[in-house]
Amino acid sequence: MSEFLIANMAPIIFASMIIFLLVGFPVAFALAANGVVFGLLGIELGLLGPQLFQALPDRIFGVMANETLLAVPFFTFMGLILERSGMAEDLLDTIGQLFGPIRGGLAYAVIFVGALLAATTGVVAASVISMGLISLPIMLHYGYDKRLAAGVIAASGTLAQIIPPSLVLIVMADQLGKSVGDMYAGAFIPGMVLTSLYVGYVILVSIFKPKWVPALPLEARSLRGAALALRVLTTLVPPLTLIFLVLGTIFLGIATPTEGGAMGATGALIMALVRRRMSLSLLKQAMEKTAKLTTFVLFILIGARVFSLTFYGVDGHLWVEHLLTTLPGGQIGFLIVVNLLVFVLAFFLDYFELAFIIVPLLGPVAEKMGIDLIWFGVLLGVNMQTSFLHPPFGFALFFLRSVAPASVKSSDIYWGAIPFVCVQVIMVALIIIFPQMVTVGLDKPSTVDVNSIQIELPETNYDEPAEEPGSPPEPVSNGNRG
C-alpha cells in the first residue's frame, strides 16, 4: 500500500485536490488542507523532509510582500467607485443616441462602451449590469432580436477581462513571473482585435438578418446636431482621463501598474465627488467589497502556496511536466491540450482558482518549450474570458439574467451568448496563428526592463530564501527609478 502511495503521490494529491475542492467548502481552505494532509502523509512515508512546513511562514510573507498583487484592491476599488459614478450610464445614453440611427447601431454602441469601460474599470459585473439596465430595454423597445441583444451585452461586458487594466492580467503576470506592464502591452492589440471581431459579427448580422438589428428612427434622439456633438465630447472626457491616468502612465513608464491603479482609484474618487455621487455609505460599501474580494483572492493564493509546497515537494511539477512534454505534436499539441483543459475547467472554476492552481504548473513547461510567457498568458487570458460566457454557469450571463426583463428568457441569453463563445474560440486560434499580435507591443518596454534590472539587482536581495518565481521583490527597484 505505502509503496503504491509513494510511487503515485503526485497524481494522488492532484486527484484528491479536485475532490477536496468539489466538497463545497471554501476553495482557499480546502486547497491548504490538501497540502497539509498530504504533507504530513509524505513526511510519514519518508518522501518529504520533516522540516517541510517550516517554509510556510515565509511563503505567506512572500504573498504579503507582493507589490504586484497590491494592484488587485486598487483596481477593484476603482471599479466599484466608478460603477456608482454614473459614467457608464452617460456613455451608454450618449453613444447610443449617436449610433442609434444606423442599422445595428445600438449593438455597436454597446460594444464600444463595453470596450471603453473595460479600459477603465475592469469589472465585468458593473458593465453587464449597467448595459443590461440601460441598453437592453431600449434595444428591445426598438425591436432588436432578444438573443442578439443579450449576447452582445454579455460579451461586451466580458471585455473587461482582457482589455488592460484587468485583474486577470495582473494575476496572470504575477503567476508567470512577468511584469504586469508587459502583460498589459501584450494584451492591448488582442483586446482591440477581439472588440473588432464582435463588431464584425454584428455587421454580418445586419447584412444577413437585418430585422434583428433595426435602425432607430431619428426621432429617438433627444439631442441632435451640435448639441449632440458637444454632449458626445463631454461624456468622453471622464473615461479618457481615467484611461490616461491608468494606462497612459503605465505605458509611458511614469507609474508602475500598482501605482496606476492607485491613481485611477483616486481619479475615480474625485470624479464621483465632482458629480456629487459620493456618500459615506457608498465609500464604505466600496471599501468593504474591496477588502472582501482582496481577502478571498489572497487566501486562495495562500491556499495554493500551501498546496504547492507539498505538491512540488513530491515532484508533482515534474509529473505534470512529463505529462505535458510527452504529448504528441510538440508546441502545438501542448497548446491545444492546455487550451482545451482551461476551456473545460473554466466551466467549474473561476479565473482566480485557475490562475493560482493551474497556471504555475503550466508556465514552466511552456517556457521550457520555448513559448513566450507573455503571449502564453494573453492566450490563456482570452480563453478564461470565455468562461464568463459559457452557458449556463458564465457569470456575465448570470448578471444579465438578474437585470433583464422577464420577457427575455434564460434560454434567449444562453443562445445569444453562443455566437460570441464561437468568436472567442476564433480569437484563441488567431492568437496562436498570429503571435505577433501580442509580441509587437512588447519590443520597446522589454529592452528598458533589461537595463534597469541589471542595475538594480544587487539591492533587491531580501533575506527571503524560498521565494517562488511568481513574486520578485520589487519595492527597491521602484524607489530608484525617479
Next chain:
Amino acid sequence: MNALLKLSRRIDALTERVGQAALWLVLVVVLISAANAMMRYTINYSSNAFLEIQWYLFGMIFLSCGGYTFMRNEHVRIDLISGRLSKRGQTWIDIFGILFFLMPMAIAIMVLSWPVFIHAIESSEMSNSAGGLIVWPARLMIPAGFLLLIVQAISELIKRVGFLRGLCPDPTEKLNALSDEEELALAIKAQKGEAQ
C-alpha cells in the same frame, strides 16, 4: 449550548469590529500609493519606507479580514455539488470543513509563524532596502490574522451546530438578502428614475 452561542455572538461582534476598522485601510493605502507616485514624478522624492508601508497595509487588510470574510460567507466555494444538497447537508459540509480543513491548516500556520515573529523582534530585523521599515509588525500580522480566522471559525462552528439543533437561525441566511449585483442594479434604477 446557550453559553456557547453567547460566546459566538461575542466573537462575531469582535470580528465585525476588526473588519469595519480594516476597511479604512483600503482608502489609506490607495491614497498613499497615489501620493507616492505623484511625488516621485513631480518633486522626484521617494522612499522605501513609503513603498513598504503599502504592502504592510495590504497584508493587514487581507489577513485581518480573513475571519470577517468567512463570517460574511464570501470565501469562494465551488457549489457544483453542495448547491444541490439541503441546507442541513450544506451545514454538515461546513462543520466537516471547519474541523478538518480550516482548523488544521490555520493552527499549523499560526504556530509555525509565531517563532518567526519572535525572532524578528529579538534580532530587531530591519528590511534590507535602504530606509526601509522594521519587519516585526509584518511578521506579527500572520499569526494574528490566522488567530482571528481560527476564533471566527469557532464561532461559525457553534452557529452551525446550533442551527442543526434548531437553536439559532441559519447562519448564512440573512447575509444573502441582497447580493452586490442586486444592490448595484437598484442604485442604477434609482439614478435613472432621478434623471427622467
